[in-house]
Amino acid sequence: MAYHQDIKIGVLGGGQLGRMLLQSAIDFNLELHMLDPDAQAPCHQLASSFTQGALTDYDTVLSWGAPFDVITIEIENVNVEALRELERQGKKVYPQPDVIALIQDKRTQKQFYQERGIPTAPFILTENREDVAQHVGFLPAVHKLGREGYDGRGVQKIASKAEIHRAFDKPGLLEKLIRFEKEIAVIVARSSTGEVKAFPAVEMVFHPEHNLVEYLFAPARLQQHLSEKAEDIALKVAEELKIVGLLAVEMFVTPQGEILVNEVAPRPHNSGHQTIEANYSSQYEQHLRAILGLPLGDTACKIPSAMVNLLGEAGHSGPARYAGLEQVLELSGVHIHLYGKKITKPFRKMGHVTIVDTSLERLQEKARFVKDTLKVIA
Template sequence: MQKVGILGGGQLGRMLIQAGIDFDLDISVLDPDPNAPCKLFANRFEVGKLTDFDTVYQFGQTVDVLTIEIESVNVDALEKLHQEGKKVFPQPQVIRTIQDKRLQKQFYQTHQIPSPEFVLIDNKGQLADHADFLPAFQKLGKDGYDGRGVQKLTSPNDFEHGFDKPSLLEKLVDIDKEISVIVARNESGGMRTFPVVELVFHPAHNLVDYLLAPAQITPEQAAQAEALAQEVMLKLDMVGLLAIELFLTKEGKILVNEVAPRPHNSGHHTIKANGTSQYEQLWRAILNLPLGDTSAQSLAAMVNVLGASGHTGNAHYEGVNDTLGVKGAYLHLYGKKLTKPSRKMGHVTILDQTLQGLEEKIDLIKRSIKVVSK
């Protein structure tokens, strides 16, 4: 039985463990939260800080293969483990590049990967030097996630609210759609992409409200997006699973927004809708097994289940029966004990044979399920 370790014990790790059971893996998880979603599912669960060198290094010594479900980890420890012969996927240098959006953007620039224009900012005071770059998004270099650490700046009047940390200003582009591609690559060089999906963002929370699979774009645009995703994967020389979020501009250009070197919110639907889920595909990639069939078995959608506004505390789910009563709807709850506004608490995958049917079910699901505090 192969011993594998996951840094991070959230919902991505939980679904990764569920897929790993079929491969008879001995799975250990490290997470700072003693009640993390992975706790009851891992063969071994250890509470510890993911950014602490000694904690990560010692954890890594107990397994044969090490992977991540979150980028905020101690890369120095992973590099030492890698140098000592431990298999770490994605590779430490890839994580280091991606976990800092400033380095990530510079990587695109160096490798001529199309991406929105940007300038680097070291502190809040430097914003005034780039007033002519507006409108733009200011993005924290590190520790931004799920819409946090990103804000829109439209005029110099917004500078007083700017982040006073190393960040970047990214030029606002005229977006037609936001799309995503997930690509996997194993050590032997085998590579497979999942069909392009379309992301619809929540107007207030700046995170995905729901997605449509496949994206409602032309076959030529889909082929271009998949080719760009593979190019990024190859230039990173990465082994594992990479989610590439892209902008489709109103001029028809496809630009890389951001990437995540792990399972991603834009791939949850693959558990039900594709020949191989993103989670199984990650295991296949990092264990150097043949990559699985990624073709879609059905039209699909995925609706994020978020904590309701105004509710913080022990989670209580309303509308579960109504949700499960919808034909082709599959509920996935993440086992998080505490809810708070806009926290990802679960998702619903929806299958249907028509786009109209999907859209009707999306609306129904969004009105049915609610996460409140009790």
């Protein structure tokens, strides 16, 4: 597709990822048109047009998508059949509907890795809680909902037979609990022309209870051969899927130096926010380049970085206030991104802070300071 400024791009989802995608689209003088179920979604005042509507409703997605040349997503919980019909009508839909459908279900995702020789933790497919109870010998394990798990929801650790009651009573998968040293992610872009590039691996630290990324460091503190291995695995996943757009590949690094794919997201991702300040091309710019068939950008880090997620404080619900913001802004190398969400609630993603510094020690100190100082309260 020849690049021209009049390309009409529709984006399913109008959350914070869409908001940052919009900021990148402005540099290309592109208009983005958003659909989101929340009338007050972060993009509602910023998009070229904003439509309130259900992302999972066939008729809504089909009629909304009719005017656009290219349709993309910032969340994967969307109506795939409507996207398939739009594709049949000649629209470019990236990532492709079949890729979204495969990734929407963690069961088909894991089977895909197994069939394609992509390293992943051992697993058993389960239909209900009773099914899980038949596999006590497989414990300790993590039980994951097949569909609709998101932002830490739909994941339950089961250490022993006494904890079987925690299992979901819906189709899911029982995944062997892996001892790992690090959780990392590699974001890959694959263009409609077939060009592929990976961002350097990042290291993620998760909230111990809520399974949300609290902060990350980029590039990951890994031996060179492990960094290269992680990138190779992520590139293989993208090539096997033949995805067009971005693919975030989350992985475990074991004490033995194994790298196992945990799961993937076919869109911009929390593990790539820091690329806005720290890399030559951001993940958002790269996504636009990929879906428009433009040459992919340079993914190299300009400077080491850390990213701290701003989550709503426990016990606080209501109009958001940002305590400690002034103290954080006094630090050098700090950039605050607020997502435009007026109402906070416990552990809601309200923003993030990127920190850049040439010293890893200073990055760690600043990340801890930001995490301890900047609080989203009501």
